[in-house]
Amino acid sequence: MMKLVSARPSPFARKVRVLILETGQQDAVEIGDLMTSPMDTPAEVAAANPLGKIPALIRDTGPTLYDSRVITRYLDDRVGAGLYPESRLWDTLTLEATAEGIMEAAVLMVYEHRVRPHEKVFEGWLEAQWDKIDRAVAAIDARWMSHLAGPLDMGQIAVGCALAYLDFRHGDRNWRKGRDALDDWFAVFAERDSMTATAPE
Numbered sequence: 001m002m003k004l005v006s007a008r009p010s011p012f013a014r015k016v017r018v019l020i021l022e023t024g025q026q027d028a029v030e031i032g033d034l035m036t037s038p039m040d041t042p043a044e045v046a047a048a049n050p051l052g053k054i055p056a057l058i059r060d061t062g063p064t065l066y067d068s069r070v071i072t073r074y075l076d077d078r079v080g081a082g083l084y085p086e087s088r089l090w091d092t093l094t095l096e097a098t099a100e101g102i103m104e105a106a107v108l109m110v111y112e113h114r115v116r117p118h119e120k121v122f123e124g125w126l127e128a129q130w131d132k133i134d135r136a137v138a139a140i141d142a143r144w145m146s147h148l149a150g151p152l153d154m155g156q157i158a159v160g161c162a163l164a165y166l167d168f169r170h171g172d173r174n175w176r177k178g179r180d181a182l183d184d185w186f187a188v189f190a191e192r193d194s195m196t197a198t199a200p201e
Contacts, residue, residue, distance in 0.1 A: 003030045004071075005048045005056040009200040011103040011165035012068040013055040018157050019072050021194035023081040029057070039115050069096065072154055083154040088147070095144055095155030099162040102136050105129040106162070110169050130173060133166070137175050141182040148185050160189045168200055 004020070006013030020029050036045050041052035048056035049066040056066040057074065065071050076083045084092055109129050112121055140148075140159060148156055163186050166175045176183040189195065 003058040005032050011161045014198050015161045016055050016071050017198045018194045092153045092155040096158040098136050099158035102133050102162040105132045141179040145181050
């Protein structure tokens, strides 16, 4: 059996866990939950990924895989799930990359408060990260709604996990303002069994 080294609050790990549920691979992947941060890397995480980041997928049949996009491509290919459809592969990958960028900026905002002394928190830098998020969310709402309305793929899963993380960690920022179409889509997507089962506590 494979093991996913992850943490429940991580949007990157959640993306993988949603894929596992959507593709019926629960019996093939054990989910490991642990806490990590840039300042404190557990030994299990460091052993799985020298960069000290999650998620990582420990396999019996080959080297450990890390970076969520590598893991999701592997798991999708393993069962031929088609979440990276050839007919719209580049659109799916671009949408997934946009969602990953939202996650990265949102996580960095959390770390700015969590690991820096209060007096050294750089508000200008925080706002610059939010600007990236705001532009990306606006772009998804303006350009990608037809894709989001199509058959399930990894771009949709990534966007769903990214928006859920914004609600979880940055709810006061209100990404929904002026993005009614995306808000409506997310309200439905967030009710998928795979999303409710992986919601952070």
